[in-house]
Amino acid sequence: MEEFFQLAIELVEASKKHEHYRDSECINLIASEGIKSPAVKEMLQLSMDLESRYAEGENDLEGHVKKRYYQGQKYMSVIEDRATDLMKKLFKCSWADVRLVSGTHANLAAFKGLSMVTKSQKMVVTPLSCGAHITHDYSGLAGKVLGLVNIEHAYDIKEMNIDPDKSAAIIRAAKPGIVTFGGSLFLFPHPVKELRAVADEVGAYIVYDAAHVLGLIAGGEFQDPLREGADFVTSSTHKTFPGPQGGAIFADLKNTRMEKAIKNVQYAIFPLSTSNTHLGRLPALGVAALELKLFGDDLAKQTVKNAQAAGQYLYENGLKVLAEHKGFTRSHQIAVDVREYGGGKIIAEKLEAANIILNRNLLPYDDQSNRENPSGLRIGFQDVTRRGFKEEDIKHLCDLMMDVIKNRRQPSEVREDVIALRKKFNEIHYGFKSVEEALKHLEQA
Ligand SMILES: Cc1ncc(COP(=O)(O)O)c(C=O)c1O
Known part of the structure; x- marks a missing residue:
């Protein structure tokens, strides 16, 4: 029994130490991690009863609660509907679903629903080393869980983007049910509008994975995938979108083709892949959407x-930052090749020892199986920006x-200098x- 108590003590102590270490003593440059405002954190704490509840059931074609199987839903349905409405309005679409507990879950439901409606197992995706997320890949969710067959987009390494002409030929030849865009290493807008007509020719749905760039889209600083022709946008809600950890899917109910697709995606959400939908995050999701509505343009x-x-x-100081001829990036991230300094693993670990937290990353020309020590680093600036860093502070960093x-x-x-720099930026x-x-702000508005 004593050992059991000791384990509990270690867990509580590590949790406390973690909060101080990562929140107060490190500078976070992991591109997939968001940072919440005090209001979003407070809303999470105010939602502890919701955090214990269930709301299983069907939604309608506006994304609103249609049917629930448990009692006690009087306010919960309002909360889910309002969170859905705020997200629909922010991303200017007629349907959304916020029941997804993560970006992975959003991809699962979208890919499953669309493979059912198209009766096709073929999906065109970006190669993993060129930025796709593992959920898109044959070696991850798409292949191993859903049994989808990947056909790869043509990728132009110099442009750090999908090659639209070559990919058009690939889509025409493969006739997939789904064409995906978006990714985890994601520097430049993908050619959605260029490939929309080609997807139509073969009857494919376009799924745009906005997990990384959702906050930038809300702020008008990145391509707007639904306006460019994406059928579905899947996302996390906790990267550049600075909300609680969760997921969402967006679409427009334009015609019967989309109605069929949305119904299948809804079926893939419930009953196929959810029971508990982590309701406690929904009020905080709404607060984060409000913040992006008001401050998202400046933030992005x-x-x-x-x-x-x-x-x-x-780059000016001699580092091999990718896509120099294109201004390095149009998103929150940059990619740096650090092979000459020992590779991504060694450099990420050395930076960690200095309390600068980021991740090693495969670069497009890397061997995909070399995930242990790839050439690159992916560096994200959404966290430091929200802490108030401007260009001069970035240079210091x-x-x-x-x-x-x-x-x-x-x-x-x-590390001493990193901690001192971090301590200068205590406000979100x-x-x-x-x-x-x-x-108060809303009352005055
Ligand atoms: C492009 C992309 N899609 C999906 C995901 C998965 O999201 P989550 O971590 O919320 O499951 C990620 C995670 O980083 C991602 O980068």
């Missing part, structure tokens, strides 16, 4: 500016990174300090 603009400034500065990458100073020495910007502040 500064995030992209910061990423571009980092790309430029690191880049200097600290280069001290480590170029072996100019020991990581332990750099582009959001509300409390739920009350948000409500």
Whole structure:
């Protein structure tokens, strides 16, 4: 029994230490992690009863609650409907589903639903090393769970983008049920509008995975996939979209083709892949949507500016930042080849020792199986931007990174400067300090 108690003590202590370490002493540059405002965090804490509840059932074609199987739903249905409505309005579409508990779940439901409606198992995807998420790939959810067969988009390494002409030929030849866009290493808008007509020729649905760029889309700083011709947008709600961890799917109910597809995706959500939908996150999701409505344009603009400034500065100082001829990026991330300094794994670990947290990443020319020590780093700027970093602060941070990458100073020495820099940025910007502040703002609006 004593050992059992000891395990519990270790767990609580590690949790407390983690909060201090990652939230107060590190600078976070992981491109897939968002940062919540105090109001979003408070709303999560205020939703603890919801966090215990169930709301299984069907939704209608506006994404609203249609039928629930348990009692006690009086307010829960309102909460789900309002969260759905806020997301629909923010992303200007007629249907959304916020019951997905993650981006992976959103992809599962979209891919499953659309493979049922098209009766096709073929899906065109970006190669993994060129930025696709593992859920799109034959080696992950798409292949191993859903039994989908991948056909790869043609990828232009110089442009760091899908090659629209070559991919058009691939889509025409393969006649897939689904064509995907979007990804995890995602620097430039994908050619959705260029390939819309080709998808129509073969009867394929377009799924755009916006997990990384959803907040930038809300802020008008990235392509708007639904306006460019995507049928479905799948996403996480916790990367550049600074909400609670969760997922969402968006679409427009334009015609009977989309009605059939939405019904199949809804069936793939419930009953096929949900029971508990983690309802406690929905009020906080709505608060995050409100923040993006009010402050999302400025946040997205500064995030992209910061990423571009980092790309430029690191490049000027001799680092191999990809896509220099295109201004490095149009998103929140940049990609850097650090092979000459030992590779992605070694550099990410050295930076971790200096309290700069990021991840190693496969680059398009890497061997896909070399996930252990790929050439690259993926660096994301959404977290530091929300903490108030501007271009000059980004350059300071880049200097600290280069001290480590170029072996100019020991990581332990750099760590002191990283902690000092972090301590200068204690406020979360582009959001509300409390739920009350948000409500006051709304009353005055
Ligand atoms: C493009 C993309 N899609 C889907 C996912 C999966 O999202 P989640 O982690 O919310 O399951 C990720 C995760 O980083 C991603 O990058």
